[in-house]
Amino acid sequence: MCLGIPMQVQTIDGDLAVCEIDGVKREASLMLLSEAVEIGDFVLIHAGFAISRLDEQDAEETLALFRQILAEGGGVE
Amino acid sequence: MRYLDAFRDGAVAGRLVAQIREAAAGYQGTMTFMEVCGTHTMAIYQHGIRALLPEQIRLISGPGCPVCVTPVGYVDHAIALARLPEVIIATFGDMVRVPGSSSSLQQEKARGADVRIVYSPLDAVALAQKHPEKKIVFLGVGFETTAPTIAASVLTARQKRLANYFVLSANKTIPVPMAALASDPDLQVSGYLCPAHVSAIIGPRAYAPLVEQQKVPCVITGFEPLDMLQGVLMLARQLSAGTPRVETQYSRIVREDGNPRARTILSQVFAPCDTAWRGIGVIPESGLCFREEFALFDAARQIPVQVEEPMEHTGCLCGEILKGKVTPKQCPLFRTLCTPEDPVGACMVSSEGTCAAEYKYGT
Numbered sequence: 020m021c022l023g024i025p026m027q028v029q030t031i032d033g034d035l036a037v038c039e040i041d042g043v044k045r046e047a048s049l050m051l052l053s054e055a056v057e058i059g060d061f062v063l064i065h066a067g068f069a070i071s072r073l074d075e076q077d078a079e080e081t082l083a084l085f086r087q088i089l090a091e092g093g094g095v096e
Numbered sequence: 097m098r099y100l101d102a103f104r105d106g107a108v109a110g111r112l113v114a115q116i117r118e119a120a121a122g123y124q125g126t127m128t129f130m131e132v133c134g135t136h137t138m139a140i141y142q143h144g145i146r147a148l149l150p151e152q153i154r155l156i157s158g159p160g161c162p163v164c165v166t167p168v169g170y171v172d173h174a175i176a177l178a179r180l181p182e183v184i185i186a187t188f189g190d191m192v193r194v195p196g197s198s199s200s201l202q203q204e205k206a207r208g209a210d211v212r213i214v215y216s217p218l219d220a221v222a223l224a225q226k227h228p229e230k231k232i233v234f235l236g237v238g239f240e241t242t243a244p245t246i247a248a249s250v251l252t253a254r255q256k257r258l259a260n261y262f263v264l265s266a267n268k269t270i271p272v273p274m275a276a277l278a279s280d281p282d283l284q285v286s287g288y289l290c291p292a293h294v295s296a297i298i299g300p301r302a303y304a305p306l307v308e309q310q311k312v313p314c315v316i317t318g319f320e321p322l323d324m325l326q327g328v329l330m331l332a333r334q335l336s337a338g339t340p341r342v343e344t345q346y347s348r349i350v351r352e353d354g355n356p357r358a359r360t361i362l363s364q365v366f367a368p369c370d371t372a373w374r375g376i377g378v379i380p381e382s383g384l385c386f387r388e389e390f391a392l393f394d395a396a397r398q399i400p401v402q403v404e405e406p407m408e409h410t411g412c413l414c415g416e417i418l419k420g421k422v423t424p425k426q427c428p429l430f431r432t433l434c435t436p437e438d439p440v441g442a443c444m445v446s447s448e449g450t451c452a453a454e455y456k457y458g459t
């Protein structure tokens with residue numbers, strides 16, 4: 020029920036954005052969003068509303084951590 | 097989503113599992129981690145996470161499916177409203193097949209009731225605009241992720257001066273039952289995989305009282321396999337070190353302060369109230385009821401209707417499943433009398449119910 024789908028913002032018109040993922044387009048309300056978004060940002064869409072912006076830098080950091088874990092090998096921290 | 101594959105890398109998963117083993121090795125006894133989010137429940141089954149973990153770590157599912165925790169009396173109320181000729185019920189899909197005491201919305205629809213499945217509460221507001229002669233009742237079932245969208249729909253309806261948009265609210269908040277289950281001696285919850293998208297709204301601080309009072313580690317975790325393994329690792333390390341705190345694994349979505357704007361809109365329309373959870377009973381201040389100034393949108397108050405005496409289905413263990421006390425396989429009806437095509441209880445109906453997850457992905 021709390022499923023959220025990350026979609027990319029394509030156009031913004033006031034409180035309304037058109038977002039796209041894998042060729043599927045959807046209108047989403049920006050009414051609940053605390054953060055400013057720009058065209059090209061990924062936002063998490065839930066029940067027709069953007070509820071959070073995906074922090075790409077943060078996503079990269081998590082992935083960098085995974086790469087480091089892999090490079091280190093073993094189970095050592 | 098371009099990141100997706102990177103969060104499913106098998107080699108990294110293997111490393112994380114090795115680190116989990118190591119973190120758990122020095123700990124005496126079983127580590128029982130509960131997830132309270134239906135999407136986690138599905139993902140754990142779908143990716144076979146349990147089988148990857150050492151025996152010492154047990155994952156149990158809690159009351160994370162909003163449809164499942166909604167008591168039968170609410171379904172009966174929705175059915176009674178659906179029978180009124182002037183009412184159109186608008187709802188997310190999962191509610192339609194949930195059995196009430198003697199019927200379901202799906203059965204009512206087959207008998208001619210106007211029941212519409214919508215994707216967003218705003219679609220329900222659009223219905224109200226399109227059908228001024230009808231009363232549109234949206235079934236407000238959800239946790240803190242969904243509840244702000246419903247509050248926003250009410251504000252939108254007010255702005256459009258619609259007098260025919262109503263919500264039957266059974267919205268709930270999740271940290272309160274988490275505290276109740278953490279203090280249940282039968283369960284011995286040693287840590288929580290905190291819900292991802294609920295936390296995007298309420299933020300990590302919402303779990304601070306839980307950590308302080310119950311001393312249980314809390315880790316806000318994403319849904320991809322590596323997210324969940326890393327979440328389990330963070331929990332295992334906290335537990336071994338004896339330093340319970342709130343950590344955020346899913347920081348690419350969850351901010352330190354959650355989503356303040358969504359919370360403001362939520363609390364503009366709704367206020368905490370006591371509410372009943374299937375299997376758990378009434379938990380004080382764990383529900384969301386309309387504030388007085390929005391009473392005009394409250395279907396429960398504005399559309400009086402006679403509701404039948406609620407009767408839970410005998411033999412269904414859904415209530416115990418929602419507390420993490422039994423697993424679907426322990427229910428004698430599982431796979432025999434109760435299937436997704438012909439569900440007996442809500443835990444089998446909802447796409448994120450534990451019984452539905454076990455049916456679809458379990459072995």
Ligand code: SF4
Pocket residue numbers: 411412413414417424427428429430431434435439440441442443444445451
């Ligand atoms: S399998 Fe069906 S009857 Fe058994 S607990 Fe789950 S929903 Fe209830």
